[in-house]
Amino acid sequence: xxxxxxxxxxxxxxxxxxxxxxxxxxxxxxxxxxxxxxxxxxxxxxxxxxxxxxxxxxxxxxxxxxxxxxxxxxxxxxxxxxxxxxxxxxxxxxxxxxxxxxxxxxxxxxxxxxxxxxxxxxxxxxxxxxxxxxxxxxxxxxxxxxxxxxxxxxxxxxxxxxxxxxxxxxxxxxxxxxxxxxxxxxxxxxxxxxxxxxxxxxxxxxxxxxxxxxxxxxxxxxxxxxxxxxxxxxxxxxxxxxxxxxxxxxxxxxxxxxxxxxxxxxxxxxxxxxxxxxxxxxxxxxxxxxxxxxxxxxxxxxxxxxxxxxxxxxxxxxxxxxxxxxxxxxxxxxxxxxxxxxxxxxxxxxxxxxxxxxxxxxxxxxxxxxxxxxxxxxxxxxxxxxxxxxxxxxxxxxxxxxxxxxxxxxxxxxxxxxxxxxxxxxxxxxxxxxxxxxxxxxxxxxxxxxxxxx
Numbered sequence: 001x002x003x004x005x006x007x008x009x010x011x012x013x014x015x016x017x018x019x020x021x022x023x024x025x026x027x028x029x030x031x032x033x034x035x036x037x038x039x040x041x042x043x044x045x046x047x048x049x050x051x052x053x054x055x056x057x058x059x060x061x062x063x064x065x066x067x068x069x070x071x072x073x074x075x076x077x078x079x080x081x082x083x084x085x086x087x088x089x090x091x092x093x094x095x096x097x098x099x100x101x102x103x104x105x106x107x108x109x110x111x112x113x114x115x116x117x118x119x120x121x122x123x124x125x126x127x128x129x130x131x132x133x134x135x136x137x138x139x140x141x142x143x144x145x146x147x148x149x150x151x152x153x154x155x156x157x158x159x160x161x162x163x164x165x166x167x168x169x170x171x172x173x174x175x176x177x178x179x180x181x182x183x184x185x186x187x188x189x190x191x192x193x194x195x196x197x198x199x200x201x202x203x204x205x206x207x208x209x210x211x212x213x214x215x216x217x218x219x220x221x222x223x224x225x226x227x228x229x230x231x232x233x234x235x236x237x238x239x240x241x242x243x244x245x246x247x248x249x250x251x252x253x254x255x256x257x258x259x260x261x262x263x264x265x266x267x268x269x270x271x272x273x274x275x276x277x278x279x280x281x282x283x284x285x286x287x288x289x290x291x292x293x294x295x296x297x298x299x300x301x302x303x304x305x306x307x308x309x310x311x312x313x314x315x316x317x318x319x320x321x322x323x324x325x326x327x328x329x330x331x332x333x334x335x336x337x338x339x340x341x342x343x344x345x346x347x348x349x350x351x352x353x354x355x356x357x358x359x360x361x362x363x364x365x366x367x368x369x370x371x372x373x374x375x376x377x378x379x380x381x382x383x384x385x386x387x388x389x390x391x392x393x394x395x396x397x398x399x400x401x402x403x404x405x406x407x408x409x410x411x412x413x414x415x416x417x418x419x420x421x422x423x424x425x426x427x428x429x430x431x432x433x434x435x436x437x438x439x440x441x442x443x444x445x446x447x448x449x450x451x452x453x454x
Contacts, residue, residue: 037066043392046071046129046159047139048150050100051263053164054141057191058100060385061139061162062107067389070135072100073123075244081263096242097122124244126150130157137392140164141191143266144273145252148173149452151188155180160392162385164191165286166278167405171413171432172445174406176454181402189388189398190405192286196384203345203354204291208376211366213349215292218333220284221341222276222321225268229315230260251448260314268315275317277419278412281335284343286400286408290378291345292331295404298411298429299325299333307419323415335415417443 043066047058050072061067076096104120123129129138130153137160140150144166154161161181167190168174181188194200207215236256239245245257252271255261260268267273274281289295308320322336342355352361361367371377381387381399391398410432417440418425426435434440448454 042066042068043136043389044068044070044134045137045139046073046132046135047100047141048073048126048129049140049142049146049164050074050097051076051095051141054139055095055100055103057139057141057162057164057385058103061389062104064386064389068119069104070119071121071123071129071132072097072104073126073129074100075124075247076263077124077242079240079242079263081259097124124247127153130154130159136160137162137187137388143248144278145169145271146250148177148454149251149448151177152180152454155184155186158184160187160388162189162191162388163405165405165409166274166282166412167402167409168413169273170443170445171410173454174409174413175432178402178406185395186402187388187392187395187398188402188405189384189391190400190402190408191384192283192400192405192408193384194283194287195290195379195399195404196381196387198382199354199357199359200287200290201378201380202371203343203352203359204287205371205376205378206352206361206366206369207291207345207347208293208378209371210347211350211369212345212347212352212361215329215331215345215347217344217346218288218292218331219342219344219346220281220288220333220335221338221343222280222284222335223339224337225276225315225317225319227260227265227268229268229310229313230258232313234258234260234314249449251452253449258314265315268317270316273317274412274416275321276337277318277321277335277416278409281321281412281415282409285333285335285411286404287343288333289404289408289411292327292329292333294327294329294331295407297328298407298432299327299414299427300429301326301424301426302411302414302418303424304418304422305334305336307415307422309420318416318419321415321419323418325411325414333411335412413444 045061045067047054050058062069074097078096078098101120101122105118138154140163147163148168151161151163237258239257248262267279268275303324305322305324307318307322309318310316320337325333342353344353350362350366352366359367379399387399414427421440425437425440428435
């Protein structure tokens with residue numbers, strides 16, 4: 001199988017019995033004239049969810065010379081109400097499917113000899129994008145409650161996938177995503193970009209190679225909620241013309257619209273997100289799992305240490321996070337709300353931490369250590385988006401494959417469940433079930449609003 005030809009991807013999917021294996025026929029009008037890579041060697045992509053981070057991801061793929069972005073999708077037509085993504089001096093609206101389409105067309109226009117390009121289509125419904133047989137891969141940057149449905153459908157449609165963290169809304173949804181990706185032979189990258197950052201790889205290699213002795217304790221810190229909640233007597237608002245609100249809700253329960261329910265602040269509602277526990281925690285716990293060598297499993301116990309939730313109002317995710325997870329190897333991992341706190345590993349012979357990009361250790365020599373040729377070397381990627389494209393061509397595993405993304409996000413979910421129940425809970429990471437708690441097990445999945453299902 002050639003690692004440099006996209007046709008190999010089609011052959012691969014056909015070989016594993018994919019339900020959809022399409023002929024590789026892409027018209028020149030779709031591919032345009034951008035770059036100097038032959039059309040047969042390009043990866044064609046669609047971006048689903050083009051808000052703040054979604055536009056960032058789309059631009060990252062635009063900058064790959066062997067990628068052609070041919071479609072974008074968002075339930076927002078165009079809006080400048082994207083919270084902290086707002087840039088003073090910009091002329092809005094600039095986020096949504098129409099601004100994204102313009103970004104793509106303008107980018108490729110600059111690369112054409114004619115100075116014209118209109119090869120990017122924009123959709124409100126992601127199913128129309130997935131139905132196209134000229135798209136090889138999709139980038140999914142939607143609110144968390146949409147990830148599982150879109151990933152499962154994209155895998156079944158024969159698309160390779162980049163999906164932002166946190167991977168899932170529930171542990172059951174994460175497992176469904178893993179099974180779909182495995183079933184269809186999908187190349188998958190979770191958007192935990194620290195897996196492609198040399199600083200984080202190095203600290204994990206130091207821990208894995210015993211530079212601080214036997215690992216005993218991991219401390220992960222996350223920031224507090226960065227948006228003020230609406231008043232507790234909030235009232236429903238009219239749905240703006242630029243938003244397909246029913247489609248935004250999708251599998252989540254129907255509730256009245258409010259500005260603070262959607263766009264960036266979706267992450268403070270439990271119907272759509274696990275809060276900062278999963279939003280920020282997915283990054284830090286992923287690195288902790290990597291260093292601990294437990295990124296394909298999970299803890300055996302999780303305990304609330306004082307997590308706090310709102311008692312009323314529109315925002316429902318934890319305002320103060322504090323829990324402990326115990327692993328079978330004896331390592332304890334803690335997550336707490338500590339704005340700007342370090343990622344710290346403590347062992348029998350010393351400690352090492354990364355704080356504000358600076359590596360410190362005791363003994364000090366640990367941070368200056370060199371990983372020898374015969375020691376443990378972890379997966380090396382220096383560009384998370386590029387890594388996906390390379391792996392699509394070779395069919396190799398990515399820096400952050402689906403099982404890894406699922407397991408890291410699962411620890412966050414376990415913490416939320418323990419903090420909600422105010423309890424210590426035993427967990428079987430192989431069965432992905434709590435031991436002796438039907439109440440906790442009932443929180444591993446949620447029903448979906450019709451017609452959406454897994």
